[in-house]
Amino acid sequence: MSASNDTAGLRKPQSHEGFASETASGPSIDPADVARFSAQAAEWWDAKGPFAPLHRFNPARLAFVRDRAAERFGRNTRTRAPFQGLSLIDIGCGGGLIAEPMRRLGFEVTAVDASSENIGTARAHAEQMGLDIAYRAATVEQMVEAGAGPFDVVLTLEVIEHVADPEAFVRACSRLIAPGGMMVVATLNRTLKGLLLGKFAAEYVLRWVPAGTHDWRQFLKPDEIRAMLANEPVAVEGPFGLALDPLTGVWSEGDADINYMMIATRAVA
Template sequence: MTSQAHARSSIDPAEVERFSRIAAEWWDPKGKFAPLHRFNPVRLGFIRDQVLHHYQRDPTARRPFEGLRLLDIGCGGGLLSEPMSRLGFETMGVDASARNIGTAAAHAAEQGLVIDYRCSTAEDLLAAGEGAFDVILNMEVIEHVADPGDYLRSCAQLLKPGGLMIVATLNRTLKAFALAKVGAEYVLRWLPAGTHDWRKFLKPEELRGFLAGAPVAVDGPFGVAFDPLSGRWSQSGDADVNYMMTVVRNAA
């Protein structure tokens, strides 16, 4: 395992190692990351709609986000970074696992995409003055870090004034324990056992609390639910398991 841990880093080395071991499988739609491949369409739709509305971009444009700078923090193998690049964003993908970054960079090169991939952390980006992002994607990451509050505040500081961050995570409810932990890992075996620690799932009010006093506006939760009959994910009023929230940094 390789990471550029900084003195204030909130990364959890055990979590980095867990994902590093299976880094080569990121782009296999039938492999260990198959659930993320199935989840991607609803994530991408939500991201696109939120950014189109926030920046008043043309929804009919082929690359509607030209001129905007995006950070995909905890990018893994690049499952979101690549479509973001295709939509016109100047994209940086950051992950604490060097193996994940290697997989992501190799796949992007094969696709002819220019993405700035780095093995780093949110805290290190902040310390290096790498902020001023128009959009930050913070998707299914916060439940894997050691200090979620410090991590989220660091990410918020990387936003430009008026910038938008989208956070996706899992709710700490009994329903989430039954479905996202026991069901997904041990019954259906969608995920390797031990992928998630239910105790690190976060309630929406906890996310709001982490940013209390920060110069941001937080909205949500926006629920996401799985339909076992169709095998598809969709946006939902039910935020008991998976949900997303938006964070907008106050304009200067």
């Protein structure tokens, strides 16, 4: 099936006309991390490049989001574009590795990143694929201030460990959840196993990601994320672990010692 056929009959995502800036700024931004990912922007879609591990990891996290969203909204994932009519925002979208398949699943997708270079790469690739995704160089704080959303699904995957103020960041993300909607937060666990495998092995032994990509001190425990959201009107579930089978190289749901996801839901108003 061609990319143009994948999106046939789907509505365009909200334009958020009140948001005109293409300059990202906010208290949660870590300039060093933004610069690091900006320098690699052109390589996001190279499955053998610096983001190769993310390409291998992607099917597992896509399946997790798809299946939980289907449960939440009563959708049949065997149908074409099962999430048509629902909106989604991908916060910290990078080159669009999550935004594009979410659009193909039928979501109206808005995707934001603090790096204008990442947004340029993502926007160009989506256009080549015939996908209408509303990309913005922006922070979550800017989106909230501009009155964006709310969205049925809010995604922030492998982002919170790179921001300067994780609590302010995740609370701002939660304020974009529509009544009845859900948010998925994915990150790395601050455990000894997370340090040895998620940091040192991944960066210095296996060289899955460039050295210096992660700071173990910025990894978060599930209970810390739960506490950060305690004063927001959401219910938090998890952790839901994702683990790598070293023999097959396939990621699937498993223990939460290294990679895990948390789900926050907002009640129907």
